[in-house]
Amino acid sequence: MDRTRGLDERPSSAMSNTSSTKSEKEDMWSSMLSSVASSKRLPHKSILVLGGSAEGQKEFVESLGGAGGSTGGGNRKGEKRPPIANEFALGYTYLDVLDADHEDVLARLGVYLISEPTPSFIPLLRPLFTPATLPETLVVILLDWSNPWDWMRSIKTWVRLLRGIFTSLDDDCRRTLDEVTHAWETRRSTHTDAGGGEVTIPLGPGEFDEPLGLPLCVVCYNADKIEMLERERGWKEEAFDFVLQFLRTVLLKHGASLIYTTPSAPSPIRPLILSLLSIPSSSRQQPLKHNVVDRDKVLVPPHWDSWGKIRVIREGFDVEGIGSGWSIDISPGSTDQPGVEDGAMEIYEEVIKDPRRGDSKGLNLLNKSGGSGGIEVSAVDTQVFLAGQLELLEAKAAEETATRGGKEDKYNTASREEVMEHVGPVQFNVGGIQVDAENMLERLKEREQTRASEQEPVPPNPASGEGKSQNEVLNAFFTALMKKKGATKGTSPGS
Template sequence: MVGPDRRTSALFQESASSDHERDGRPKSKDGPKNDMWSSMLGGVASGKRLPEKSILVLGGTTDSQKEFLDSLSNDSPTARKTLDRHSGKPPPIANQFALGYTYHDVLDADHEGMNILARLSIYLLTDPMPSFTPLLRPLITPQTLSNMLTVILLDWAHPWSWLRQLRDWIRLLRSLLTSLDDATKEALEEHRVTVRGGGRTGAFDGGGGSGGVTEGEVSIPLGPGEWDEALGIPLCVVCQNADKIQTLEKERAWKEEEFDFVLQFLRTVLLKHGASLVYTTPSVPSQLQTLIHSSLGIQSLLKKQPLKHNVIDRDKVLVPPNWDSWGKIRVLREGFDVEGVNEGWSIDIRSPLPTNPNRPPEPNGMGGSNDSLNSRDGNGALAVFEDTIRDVRSEDILSTGSLLNRQTSQSVEVESFDMQEFLAAQMELLERLGVDDEREQASKDKRRDPQRRSMGYRGEGDGRMRDSGVQIEEGGRVSEHIGPVQFNMGGIQVDADDMLKRLKLDHRRFEKRTDHQNERCLL
């Protein structure tokens, strides 16, 4: 007799054999199917994987960094609607503490569909403190060097602090690059030699820097002062809030000479690093997006947007990378010492990095180092710039304050005293003034007429009378306006003016009598 377990096993074998005979092929498990679909999906994903780019934004405030990101993500309305429909809310921006982060998807221009060209990983840092260097070190690797861009934000609200901010950030970047591992240093040096060796091209195509020279282009060798202090990472300087130029012109009496001097100084300094320069204004279209995309090698599949240099419009300046030269800088205004600024900047950035830089005051988002304004007596370019472009208002405030310690701090600080100490000091001052008054009164009494003392008249009342008479005579004009002065004495209404006249008359009679007696005594 067959047990129930054996009966079930036999039925299972029969159904399996029947299925095998019906399909004509052995039954397989789900494992091979999963492996097939995984390989297919992996292939599609790798084919559509987005290029990874990174931007390191240095300087500015949290608000100015957000304005930069808004200008960078100024896409067309159709592309923005498409992106919002697929991704929902925009990515958050975390830049409140230390090293911030956000990301941005670059959309294809004039494309009605959802076509993302690249994804930007954006790292944000506001303070040039050396303690933040370990946070930046993992971002620079041999794989990310060719797809990285450094952006330094400046603000037209305080242009007199630009060169100091640039110096601090360049020092920080130089110390960061020298602290990398050997493999990254070798990759950095190769990238630096490649970019510098490409030279300048006759026509800038906006294709991400000065790579190799293509057919039909003429390679121009590097001139003096170009790429002398190349960092190895592309650099772009963005001067925000260019609408404040009108405010400087109206309120601080800036002229074309000041604006040209600032532009020439910036161009000379940035030429040593092969950096680009652009002025931006909030809510006004600019070439910032095109400049950033071209520096990272991001090009639209449908529309190519070339960069057009502009050094004429003072609020729309654009200096593309590998375009500027000393000759073009001199053309802007004669008399500018390009060689001196070039040598002085090398001295400034090679100085040791300060250990405790001060944070910039808001809203003058002005970054600065630990050294005070007394550093202007140096031989660098910073001294020349700060002697020419000054913050006149802050200098006036510093000159009028008597309790300011200018040697130890740049900020306006007033020391407050304890209330009891302040009152005690005032009490001593009042007592000293009282002693001085007593001495002055005693000296007046000694200068009185000696004859009156010999006649037994003390003279105190006389002195008072004379003093009061003089005061009333001097105050005669006042009495004309206030009228007669009356007071009650023992129930009798007395006129003060009448009483003074009688006292004066009695005094004159007394003087005459005294003089007559003196004459009789002499006879």
């Protein structure tokens, strides 16, 4: 009986073992799937690119590694790169941030692009700012070195536009903006000492006193145009230093970073953007190092600048006045029209003149050597210039035609004299006697003049008078020849 009972219990134990093994396999697969799913949940970041031309925006995206870039990012090999749609209104593209080995995706970037601060585009921008996206968003303002005289006006317009959008958001978004601002400020003021403890450093004067609400980076692209400004516009080191000091003073108030870039030249813009978005980069990458010496490779990292460092560039720059004036410029009650009292933008445009306005003073405020004349010259219309040149050519042609006759006579006389000098006296042989034709003609002329002075001429028949004169000349000519011939024959026997 016991054996039968044991045999009856075996199938039940086998079934329990099979079910437990099956449940373990299901748990294993579910854990694996959940781990894979969690690894596929990539952090999504957003970049809002403001200003710049369509080409400038494309170069910026390519510098991050997307749309054909080759600087440590972008898509994997064989994958089709996404297009950049930035021709109309609000543009968009995306790209994956890869690690140094181009194997793992660190994050996915959604890049929104807008060129003009048109108020009609505000409804397109407002949906981009939600409580979920605001902590992961970076604002980038593009400035072109082709027109540095418009920089302050451009920054002012974009800052005021963003502030207008942020004030119109709901309460949840505004609370999120306050949290982002506090986290960004804490990131600057917290420092780790040598012992590993955190030390709170107070903010310096003029630093982060006009927070925008989001991290801000200003990219001044086409830095290769600096040489053109120096060569064609007469810029000197004083002008470039003034622009750099002004930019740093203004951006310090917003806690922003600054970088100059050159097309097709390596730059640290990618690690700068990744650090601003808090995307973990390669462990082999060196930390960002500031550069304020090379005028075409400037890099001011976030939380690094101060008034003291700005003053070191060149003495005499009013950091306090520019900072106070900028607060007036971006206040809600100010206007975009020039002439704002105590505004910083007016000071900038007074020194960095727009050549299109035809102002003759230009950069002489910074040029110690001075000079009474202006640097800029207004261009004349092409048709007006050509018409003036045509009038000058016609007047010159008429003058040459009027004086051509006298010049030709002088030229002919001079030519004869030169021919006589080169050829010499003309002689010919008559009966073995060398006769100087020029001397003979002179003697005939003298003889005719003597006869005319001795007797009054009676008006003869023109034909007979002309024949007589010719006969006399021939008679005198042959008489002289006969005399010379006889004298030659008489002297030859005694020789």
